[in-house]
Amino acid sequence: MIKLPPLPYAYEALEPAISAETMRTHHDKHHAKYVEAVNKLAGEAGLDGRDLEAIIAGAEARKATKLLNNAGQAWNHAFFWDCMTPERGAPGGELESAIGETFGTLEGLRDAFVKEGADHFGSGWVWLACDQGRLSVLSTHDGGTLANRPQTPLLVCDLWEHAYYLDYKQDRKTFLERWFDTVANWAFAESQLEAAQGRHEPWHFRMAA
Structure with a gap:
């Protein structure tokens, strides 16, 4: 099974751009629900125990749309958390x-x-x-x-x-x-x-x- 990754910063770390309330709801409710759905659907599709990238590939091959959507959402959200930081910077x-x-x-x-x-x-x-x-x-x-x-x-x-x-x-x-x-x-x-x-x-x- 896959697990919900923790946020790499505190809920309030991105304020004022994104509130702690939004981060709690987004991570603890929405992302957690996608992870829960992936684990259930992956088991039903015979893909349990694989990493998330392999689950996505397997769902694509099987045309398992519901699993693919939830697995994509689980992957995208985890990537999204790392795409943000409280340390404001610029590309170099x-x-x-x-x-x-x-x-x-x-x-x-x-x-x-x-x-x-x-x-x-x-x-x-x-x-x-x-x-x-x-x-x-x-x-x-x-x-x-x-x-x-x-x-x-x-x-x-x-x-x-x-x-x-x-x-x-x-x-x-x-x-x-x-x-x-x-x-x-x-x-x-x-x-x-x-x-x-x-x-x-x-x-x-x-x-x-």
Whole structure:
């Protein structure tokens, strides 16, 4: 079975961008429910005991949509927690150069990221990813994930209403702007870029039992 990973910081650490109330509800209720569903459905599909990436691959092969959606959500949320930090920073080094090559400036990336997320219809995720050495911004619907995909995800932000509604109501755009400006974990994104370059293994769901 898989386990719910703990947050890498305190519930209140991302305030004022994201409230402790939102983090408690998001992690302890929503993420926990996805993990619970994965364990139940994986057992029914004969995939119990595998790591989450293997469960996602198995669900895709079996066209087990309900398991795939819940497994994608479990993976995306765990990745999302690591994409945020209370230590505000800015991209540097090779990541800064890669951003410049694709988007011109950090502001150019911000504009593309916020627009992609704000314009996304319905629930889903907005990603900064690296594919064959070049950065891109894209979104996935519902439980769509970049786990086991050719692109290496560098950052993701949750577009489901439970990620922001308590703090921002329907104003997803302002949530995305504050998220990008104040809690995006650029050190993590830089590590993922190094993984995309083959310098070490990329992030994996780390709480498989």
